[in-house]
Amino acid sequence: MKMKSLTAMALAGAMSAAPVMADLVIPDLSYRTGPYAAGGTPFSDGYQDYFNLLNARDGGIGGESVRIVECETGYNTEKGVECYESTKGEGALIYQPLSTGITYQLIPKATADQIPIHTMGYGRTSAANGEVFNWVFNYPANYWDAASVAVNYLLDENGGSLDGKKIALVYHNSAYGKEPIRTLEQLSSMHGFELSQLAVDHPGQEQKSQWLQIRRERPDYVLMWGWGVMNQVAVQEAANINFPMENFIGNWWAGAEHDVGPAGAAADGYKSLNMNRVQDYPVLDEIKTMVHDEGNAAGNGSNMGSVLYVRGMYAAMLAAEAIAKAQEIHGTADVTAAMVRDGMEALDITNARMTELGMEGIGPEFAVSCQDHGGAGQGLVQQWNAADGVWVPLTDFISPDDAVIAPLVAEDSAAFASESGIEPGCL
């Protein structure tokens, strides 16, 4: 106890030395270490680089400069909570934890502290119901959208019927991987395909038995909800059992360059969903000249233009747009977290605006409202070309089946509301 209080005092001294500045504080709960670093690093690079670009090009947002506070979570919920507590006091405006596990921790905490969370294509799906989850946003799409988009794509491929087909779901055995199961079960009874579920435990390096089972059962399609090192192993294992790669579809967290790279030519033809189109955007050139060439790149600058880098940049763009919207609504440049929430709820992303920002067609058009925090829910399907080392978009943005998802969202959010004593309504 004695030693503890001494160290605590030393810590207090160190903490109070940190500078306090009045600007827009954006915490970046990143993970550049551990089994999920391969995905966490490019996302965080893209997220930070875009804000650095805004600082360099426009002097921040609405004249207020942006200050990024990075905190390493290692995809670990305990560290995530510590990061949240240590950054929120600095005036954090919006959280983007990039982890479904950490999101579950933060939803009640951030709601109590009145700080918005943007869980872009991950986190708690039913947070799309803005009347229950006032402070949580998961636009432009969520897991249940992803499941539905994947099934819609397969329906399209099979002439509108999946009757009698066998689909296996390989998923990360965590809240993240379990999220789509309910939707897929619903869809399976609706479209008559047989769903088998294969769980892969954290961190996902052990998948031999799952793939042996796939080899035995010979499903027509394999869907994957994977992240981090699990993706690379799965693609390799699929290649090992000669599973036809074009029938193997990952979700949007299982479709980046580093996921397919290690398997080499064997990964050719692997498909995945994506919620952001990857192409040569003018904004990337600006980042190159105004951020990277100035020596301000986040990380080592090598991830520029990769799938997850672009997604991180897209996330930063959505956050910056929401902050700009908040500044417009409240008529002040120095916005608070509560004002940013209002901005997020009034967010309207149009093609014209995306073109203006130098990201033409990066995502679908969508508008957020108090009731709908989920966005358009669209995703596209892309395919890996191993020879050229590029992801080739196969389709345009595909819409999910809202008739299936909306009742599920309503049911799950109503359960959460009654469990935590929330009276649904707009703020």
Next chain:
Amino acid sequence: MLYREAGDFKTSYEADNQTFPIAFDRYRYWVVLAVAFLVIPFIINDYWANAIFVPFLIYAIAAMGLNILTGYCGQVSLGTGGFMAVGAYACYKLMTGFPDVSIVIHIILAGGITAMVGAAFGLPSLRIKGFYLAVATLAAQFFLVWLFNKVSWFYNYSASGQINAPERFVAGVAVTGPNTDPWAQYMICLVFLTVCAIIARNLTRGTMGRSWMAIRDMDIAAEIIGVNPLKAKLTAFAVSSFFVGIAGALFFAVYLGAVEVGEAFGIQKSFLVLFMIIIGGLGSIFGSFAGAAFLVLLPVALKVLGVDVLGWPTDLVAHLQLVIVGALIMFFLIKEPHGLAQLWRLAKEKLRLWPFPY
């Protein structure tokens, strides 16, 4: 000089047998308690509670539990994470099943359930020892995590497999849920830790503790002098698991609020608690506290120093942290195999002679 014993006469057996026979130790104990109960709750904020104090208090309970089993009774266990999960899920099922009963009772019952599970997994210890027993407890770790992942009854059939702690009150003050004040979180953990520590300290000083230590030091000799190994080993497993279960329940309900079994109670947790008692000191209640404080504070201190003060990249600091913790564990194992508690004991010996050592 500080630990002067001259003039500190004992006139009764009770006085001679008390927990802290040296007067200075006694004062120190009361001062620490006074600071912990009367000062810290008034100055604590969210960051200090969530990053430092609450995890420290909870890990101290878990470390104390494991120390009873491994340090006092000599049975190596790698199942701590699994037993913490039992406490957490028992607490969750009780909280959601009987919402009108006080959370304090739920946490104690969660400890009791864990004690039963622990005693069941302790049965192999009657036949196997050492590494083989460690493997058996490792099986418990993996089995329990698998069970809580597989059987959806344990997480009330929620879509994500997560368990969330609903809001619960003690004397009208919220102690779980998002609207908990940091002092309330701190106080409930502190009260549990204090009670557990007093129980543990007295158990280890009494008949039960002596029979555990006899088994640890030489089980055959212990059996010959009349210690029942069945009773000694199973009580060690039960008491140890009781504390670990309480720690797991608090970890879930008070500290994190939402838990996913594989992530929160995986094998890493077992190792973390094991490192705590190795660094703190096997067979010492103070060692459990010191080890927990060390391993909770060190990463936070390194992070504050590296990222906030020196401005290094966060990934570099995270990697350095692994290197430093690893190096320190090796350093302690070589230089002081008995841990921080032994350093403290040596310092105390020196202080008793100071300023005239011989």
